[in-house]
Amino acid sequence: MSQWWKERVVYQIYPRSFQDTNGDGIGDIPGIISRLDEIKELGAGIIWLSPVFKSPDADNGYDISDYRDINPKFGTMADMEQLFAEAAKRDIKIIMDLVINHTSDEHDWFIKSREKDSPYRDYYIWKPANQDGKPPNNWTSFFGGSAWKFDPRSGEYYLHLFNEKQPDLNYRNPKVIEEVKDIMHFWLKKGAAGFRCDVINLIFKSSYADGKRRLAIQGREHYTSQEGSHRILQELNRHVLSQYDCFTVGEAAFVDLHDAKLLCDPDRKELDMLFYFDHLNVDRRIEKYISKKFSAKKLLAVITKWQQGLDWNAVYLENHDQPRIVSHYGNDGEYWERSAKMLATLLLTLRGTPYIYQGQEIGMTNFDYTSMSELNDVEAIGVDKMMRKFHIPASLRWKMIAPSARDNSRTPVQWSAEDGAGFTKGTPWLGINKNHTKINYEEQKNREDSILSYYKEMIKLRAGSETLKYGDFAPVYCTKQVMAYSRTIIGDEQYVVILNFSDKSASTPLENNLVGKVIATNTNRTDYNGELAPWEAVVLKVW
Numbered sequence: 001m002s003q004w005w006k007e008r009v010v011y012q013i014y015p016r017s018f019q020d021t022n023g024d025g026i027g028d029i030p031g032i033i034s035r036l037d038e039i040k041e042l043g044a045g046i047i048w049l050s051p052v053f054k055s056p057d058a059d060n061g062y063d064i065s066d067y068r069d070i071n072p073k074f075g076t077m078a079d080m081e082q083l084f085a086e087a088a089k090r091d092i093k094i095i096m097d098l099v100i101n102h103t104s105d106e107h108d109w110f111i112k113s114r115e116k117d118s119p120y121r122d123y124y125i126w127k128p129a130n131q132d133g134k135p136p137n138n139w140t141s142f143f144g145g146s147a148w149k150f151d152p153r154s155g156e157y158y159l160h161l162f163n164e165k166q167p168d169l170n171y172r173n174p175k176v177i178e179e180v181k182d183i184m185h186f187w188l189k190k191g192a193a194g195f196r197c198d199v200i201n202l203i204f205k206s207s208y209a210d211g212k213r214r215l216a217i218q219g220r221e222h223y224t225s226q227e228g229s230h231r232i233l234q235e236l237n238r239h240v241l242s243q244y245d246c247f248t249v250g251e252a253a254f255v256d257l258h259d260a261k262l263l264c265d266p267d268r269k270e271l272d273m274l275f276y277f278d279h280l281n282v283d284r285r286i287e288k289y290i291s292k293k294f295s296a297k298k299l300l301a302v303i304t305k306w307q308q309g310l311d312w313n314a315v316y317l318e319n320h321d322q323p324r325i326v327s328h329y330g331n332d333g334e335y336w337e338r339s340a341k342m343l344a345t346l347l348l349t350l351r352g353t354p355y356i357y358q359g360q361e362i363g364m365t366n367f368d369y370t371s372m373s374e375l376n377d378v379e380a381i382g383v384d385k386m387m388r389k390f391h392i393p394a395s396l397r398w399k400m401i402a403p404s405a406r407d408n409s410r411t412p413v414q415w416s417a418e419d420g421a422g423f424t425k426g427t428p429w430l431g432i433n434k435n436h437t438k439i440n441y442e443e444q445k446n447r448e449d450s451i452l453s454y455y456k457e458m459i460k461l462r463a464g465s466e467t468l469k470y471g472d473f474a475p476v477y478c479t480k481q482v483m484a485y486s487r488t489i490i491g492d493e494q495y496v497v498i499l500n501f502s503d504k505s506a507s508t509p510l511e512n513n514l515v516g517k518v519i520a521t522n523t524n525r526t527d528y529n530g531e532l533a534p535w536e537a538v539v540l541k542v543w
């Protein structure tokens with residue numbers, strides 16, 4: 001089967017923030033349908049749809065209470081079917097978010113599982129207290145606090161790696177795997193072209209022993225990329241995925257290159273590609289809320305490791321869990337436009353399938369919130385609570401949370417300068433950035449030198465170049481400020497990409513052979529002489 005997912009660019013939609021059509025302040029499926037032409041024009045050929053399933057929304061849909069139904073906030077199953085049909089008309093494929101590490105505690109399986117003698121008991125991970133009457137082990141949740149919740153009715157604890165409203169499924173129970181297969185068939189038959197698989201390398205817990213003591217997410221060595229997860233992925237592939245023309249991208253937490261190679265090895269038939277986090281953590285310490293200094297050198301080292309380590313990468317700089325890249329690695333002030341384009345150049349000239357997160361194509365910036373009360377995200381709220389327990393003062397908590405909180409990327413898409421940003425006529429579920437009067441789709445749509453136009457050009461450039469899609473990656477030059485790398489098909493073509501990650505101008509030495517014809521740039525230059533302007537990006541065709 002053709003690997004069309006290597007040829008196309010993916011556009012991620014976070015439905016509640018994309019486009020509202022009925023004025024309730026929440027994006028919806030009819031809103032997505034109304035914007036398919038914009039996605040097509042951008043040049044994307046695949047949509048990754050964050051969860052639209054029935055959910056009490058404790059974690060904005062990543063807590064599913066019915067895998068075969070649509071959240072009424074977003075519309076109906078008929079709307080979803082229409083979305084598949086309208087997307088197909090435009091040759092846009094849709095992949096769904098497969099969230100199977102856990103369900104909502106309001107899922108029917110979990111409600112039944114609360115009864116000790118129910119056939120569903122074993123769908124989840126229930127354990128009695130330890131000898132001291134404490135939780136079964138010392139594991140902590142991703143969102144702060146213990147990963148166990150006591151259920152007084154049955155007198156046992158259940159495991160939740162995320163929020164207590166997200167109980168973990170028990171993958172030692174073959175019935176759970178059969179249920180997952182049915183859900184996958186259901187959506188593939190409806191027209192899905194594959195899945196983004198949420199925290200897929202964490203599903204199998206190989207032991208319930210205490211975890212090594214850590215600052216956060218204690219216990220992870222007992223469930224990260226275990227043999228059991230590999231086995232289940234192979235089984236899902238054999239029994240389901242291999243029967244359809246589809247692909248999978250796994251979200252792999254704490255993954256290292258060794259595990260990633262196993263997860264993505266085409267011969268093992270587990271995943272087609274995966275999201276790792278290393279490249280977004282070069283300016284963060286072990287925990288994302290503690291920052292350290294960024295350098296282009298460190299970033300290039302990480303990129304090189306993954307580009308050369310895996311045959312095919314999922315290339316991304318933003319998603320619904322990460323801050324906006326122009327605020328993270330770029331400059332969202334004076335050099336907003338140029339640095340956003342520089343980062344677009346990076347995204348679209350690496351080897352792999354590029355993923356663009358809604359709003360990234362117009363250079364949306366981090367949330368302009370000023371206090372915790374404006375946040376919605378269960379993670380930020382949980383982490384704040386945990387820090388409070390450790391008596392960390394409010395000002396320091398805010399300093400750590402504000403730049404990294406997940407709500408940074410969840411503010412509504414800025415379609416226009418109007419009130420409501422063209423996103424809603426009602427009250428938006430999450431604050432709209434005040435800068436929508438300046439940063440919006442409408443303003444950039446017909447402006448040739450806009451960020452949006454630049455994304456379109458770069459996507460076209462990639463689509464038309466075998467070398468940019470499939471060429472080998474090699475690092476060429478780097479300093480704290482600048483990186484350069486090449487993409488090559490031996491005997492055919494070579495491109496060199498030079499990027500300046502700073503407010504200062506820079507130069508690259510001539511002996512590195514950084515010469516060639518300028519194919520793309522975020523400035524007006526027509527030739528390259530080794531001098532780079534602040535935040536400049538230059539793509540050279542060397543031969």
Ligand code: ISL
Pocket residue numbers: 059062063099142162198199251253288320321322379406
């Ligand atoms: O957000 C994170 C890092 O910035 C992670 O801790 C994140 O929770 C982790 O990567 C898992 O993410 C996925 O599963 C979560 C959900 O909250 C996220 O939105 C989803 O992308 C639980 O389903």
Ligand code: CA
Pocket residue numbers: 020021022023024025026027028073
């Ligand atoms: Ca709505």
